Amino acid sequence: MSYRSLPRWLIVVAIVGAAFVVLPLAGMVLRVDWANFLPLITSESSLDALGLSLRTSLAATALCIVLGVPMALVLARTRFWGQKVLRSLVLLPLVLPPVVGGLALLSTFGRRGLLGQTFDAFGIQLAFSTTAVVLAQTFVALPFLVLSLEGALRTVGTRYEAVGATLGASPSTVLRRITLPLVLPALLSGAVLSFARALGEFGATLTFAGSLQGTTRTLPLEIYLQRETDPDAAVALSLVLVVVAIVVVAVAHQAGEASPLRRGRRLVPDAQDSADIRPVERRQS
Amino acid sequence: MHGRRAETARRGALLVAIAATAALLAGCAGGASGSPADPADAPGTATSPGTAAPDTSTLDGSVTVFAAASLKGTFTELATRFEAEHPGVDVELNFAGSSDLVTQITEGAPADVFASADEKNMTTLTDAGLIDPAAPVDFATNVxxxxxxxxxxxxxxxxxxxxxxxxxxxxxxxxxxxxxxxxxxxxxxxxxxxxxxxxxxxxxxxxxxxxxxxxxxxxxxxxxxxxxxxxxxxxxxxxxxxVNTYPVAVVDHAGRLDGATAVARAFVDFVAGASGRAVLSPAGFGAP
CATH class of the missing domain: 3.40.190.10 (Periplasmic binding protein-like II)
Structure with missing residues (x-):
C-alpha cells in the first residue's frame, strides 16, 4: 500500500538503479563456463587462494574486534578535545583508495618505513608475509566495525550502564554484563561486514604484501592474475567471491535483526518510563 | 488526486526527456571531441585522402592507439611527433597491460591500432579475426x-x-x-x-x-x-x-571510413620506421 505514496517516476529510477547493480552480476553469471566450473574453482592455485583468503580475513576480523570495540567505546562514551578529528581520521580508510592505503602501510611497516626498521631490529620482517596481508585487510576493514558499533552504542544510550554502576558494578562488569550484550547484534553485523571487506581487499595487499601462491596471493589477487591467461577461471572464481559476499551480507542482515537487539528495544522504553534514572546519570557524569 | 497523478506522470516524462537529451548531447560532444577547429572529421564528413585537405598533409582525422603499458613514454612522444608531422591528425592513446587491451578490443573498444608487448597477445587478436594475420609488424624488442x-x-x-x-x-x-x-x-x-x-x-x-x-x-x-x-x-x-618482441598492427573495423584506416596505417608505418627507432632506441628498446 505504501508504494502509492511514492511518485511513479521515483520507482522507475529505483528500478533502473537496481538493474544497474544486478545486471552486471547477471552478465558475469552468463559468462561462467559451467562445464568446467568445478575443475576451475578446485585447481590447486584456486584452493590455495580461497583458503588463504578465508584464513587472513578471519584473522583480520579478530584483529578488528580486538582493536575496534575499544575504539568504538571510546568514541561513543567519552568526550575529549579533537574527538571529531580523530573519528574522521579513523574512518579514513573507508574513503581512501586501497592503493593509497597500501602505500601508507608500506611507508610505515615497510623495510624502510617508520616502524619497519624497529621491527627489523627485532628480527621481524613483515614484507611479503601473510601477516602483511592481515595488516592490509585490518587497515581497510576496521572502520566498518567501529562505525556500526559506535552507532549502536549511541542508539542504546547509557541508562542501563548508569543503573548498573549505581548498583555497584565496576566499569568492567558494566561493560561485560550490560554494554556489550546490548550492542552484540551490531558487533556481529559489524564483524561480518569487516570480514567481507577483508575478503575483498585487493589494492593494499597488492601494494604492501606482494603476491605469492599460498602466502600472500588472496582470492582477489588470484582472480586478477588468472584473468591474464585464463579468463574463464577468473570468472568462475569471481562467482565464488560473489556467492561468499551474498552469504556474508545475508548473515550480517540476519545478525542485525537478531533477538538481542529486539530485547534491547523492548527494554529501552521501559527504562524511559522510570523517571528516577536521570539524576543517576547526572551523578555519573 | 487524478490531476496530481497525471501531473506526476507528465513530470516523469519530462525527466526522461531531459535525461535522453543530456545523453544525446554527451554523445555529440564525445563525437566532436579533440577537433573543435576541424569540422572535417566529424562523423560522416571525414575526408578521404587527397580530397579537400587544407593543410600540407594528406592525412586527416583521428586515430585511437591501444598500446602496452611499457610503451607509455615512447608512444606519447611518438604521438606528439606524428601530430606535428600531420597537423590534421589527432592521436588518442590508451595504455594498459597487453592482455587488458586485448580484452577491451575483443569487447568492442574502438581501437584503430594495437601495439602489444608480446606476440602471444597479438595472436589472440589475429585468431579472433580482429586483426589480419599478415598485418602485425615487429617494431621493437626488449630484454x-x-x-x-x-x-x-x-x-x-x-x-x-x-x-x-x-x-x-x-x-x-x-x-x-x-x-x-x-x-x-x-x-x-x-x-x-x-x-x-x-x-x-x-x-x-x-x-x-x-x-x-x-x-x-x-x-x-x-x-x-x-x-x-x-x-x-x-x-x-x-x-x-x-627476447620479447613487440608487434604493432591496424585493428580491423567494420564501420570505419577509409580515411581513418589510412591514418591508422600511416601511424603503424611511422612507429615501425626510422621515426619510431629514433624514439624507441634511447628508451632501451632493441631493433627487431
Missing amino acids: LEIAVPPGNPAGITSFADLANPAAKVVVCAPQVPCGAATASVEQTTGVDIPAVSEESSVTDVLGKVTSGEADAGLVYVTDIAAAGDAVQGIAFPESANA
Missing part, C-alpha cells in the same frame, strides 16, 4: 635486466646471485609476459629463483624494488631506463635467451 635498489644492499652481480635464498627477489608471475620471459631464462640457465613474490605486472615488481622492500627484481631494460635513479640496473648475458 630482462635485474633491478636493484640504489646501493645494491644484497650485493647482486649476476643472474645466478638471484638464487640466493637470503636475498628477497621479486619477479613477474609466469602468466604475464615478463614472468614468462623470467621462467624461460630460469629454464635455460638452470637457476631456480626462490622469489618472495610473483607480481602480476612489471610496475608492481619495480615498485617493490624502488620502495626497498625487495633486494632485486626482474624487469625489462626499458623499465630500468624509465625509472632513472630510483633503481640500478644489472644486465646479464642470459637475458638473450628470452
Whole structure:
C-alpha cells in the first residue's frame, strides 16, 4: 500500500538503479563456463587462494574486534578535545583508495618505513608475509566495525550502564554484563561486514604484501592474475567471491535483526518510563 | 488526486526527456571531441585522402592507439611527433597491460591500432579475426635486466646471485609476459629463483624494488631506463635467451571510413620506421 505514496517516476529510477547493480552480476553469471566450473574453482592455485583468503580475513576480523570495540567505546562514551578529528581520521580508510592505503602501510611497516626498521631490529620482517596481508585487510576493514558499533552504542544510550554502576558494578562488569550484550547484534553485523571487506581487499595487499601462491596471493589477487591467461577461471572464481559476499551480507542482515537487539528495544522504553534514572546519570557524569 | 497523478506522470516524462537529451548531447560532444577547429572529421564528413585537405598533409582525422603499458613514454612522444608531422591528425592513446587491451578490443573498444608487448597477445587478436594475420609488424624488442635498489644492499652481480635464498627477489608471475620471459631464462640457465613474490605486472615488481622492500627484481631494460635513479640496473648475458618482441598492427573495423584506416596505417608505418627507432632506441628498446 505504501508504494502509492511514492511518485511513479521515483520507482522507475529505483528500478533502473537496481538493474544497474544486478545486471552486471547477471552478465558475469552468463559468462561462467559451467562445464568446467568445478575443475576451475578446485585447481590447486584456486584452493590455495580461497583458503588463504578465508584464513587472513578471519584473522583480520579478530584483529578488528580486538582493536575496534575499544575504539568504538571510546568514541561513543567519552568526550575529549579533537574527538571529531580523530573519528574522521579513523574512518579514513573507508574513503581512501586501497592503493593509497597500501602505500601508507608500506611507508610505515615497510623495510624502510617508520616502524619497519624497529621491527627489523627485532628480527621481524613483515614484507611479503601473510601477516602483511592481515595488516592490509585490518587497515581497510576496521572502520566498518567501529562505525556500526559506535552507532549502536549511541542508539542504546547509557541508562542501563548508569543503573548498573549505581548498583555497584565496576566499569568492567558494566561493560561485560550490560554494554556489550546490548550492542552484540551490531558487533556481529559489524564483524561480518569487516570480514567481507577483508575478503575483498585487493589494492593494499597488492601494494604492501606482494603476491605469492599460498602466502600472500588472496582470492582477489588470484582472480586478477588468472584473468591474464585464463579468463574463464577468473570468472568462475569471481562467482565464488560473489556467492561468499551474498552469504556474508545475508548473515550480517540476519545478525542485525537478531533477538538481542529486539530485547534491547523492548527494554529501552521501559527504562524511559522510570523517571528516577536521570539524576543517576547526572551523578555519573 | 487524478490531476496530481497525471501531473506526476507528465513530470516523469519530462525527466526522461531531459535525461535522453543530456545523453544525446554527451554523445555529440564525445563525437566532436579533440577537433573543435576541424569540422572535417566529424562523423560522416571525414575526408578521404587527397580530397579537400587544407593543410600540407594528406592525412586527416583521428586515430585511437591501444598500446602496452611499457610503451607509455615512447608512444606519447611518438604521438606528439606524428601530430606535428600531420597537423590534421589527432592521436588518442590508451595504455594498459597487453592482455587488458586485448580484452577491451575483443569487447568492442574502438581501437584503430594495437601495439602489444608480446606476440602471444597479438595472436589472440589475429585468431579472433580482429586483426589480419599478415598485418602485425615487429617494431621493437626488449630484454630482462635485474633491478636493484640504489646501493645494491644484497650485493647482486649476476643472474645466478638471484638464487640466493637470503636475498628477497621479486619477479613477474609466469602468466604475464615478463614472468614468462623470467621462467624461460630460469629454464635455460638452470637457476631456480626462490622469489618472495610473483607480481602480476612489471610496475608492481619495480615498485617493490624502488620502495626497498625487495633486494632485486626482474624487469625489462626499458623499465630500468624509465625509472632513472630510483633503481640500478644489472644486465646479464642470459637475458638473450628470452627476447620479447613487440608487434604493432591496424585493428580491423567494420564501420570505419577509409580515411581513418589510412591514418591508422600511416601511424603503424611511422612507429615501425626510422621515426619510431629514433624514439624507441634511447628508451632501451632493441631493433627487431
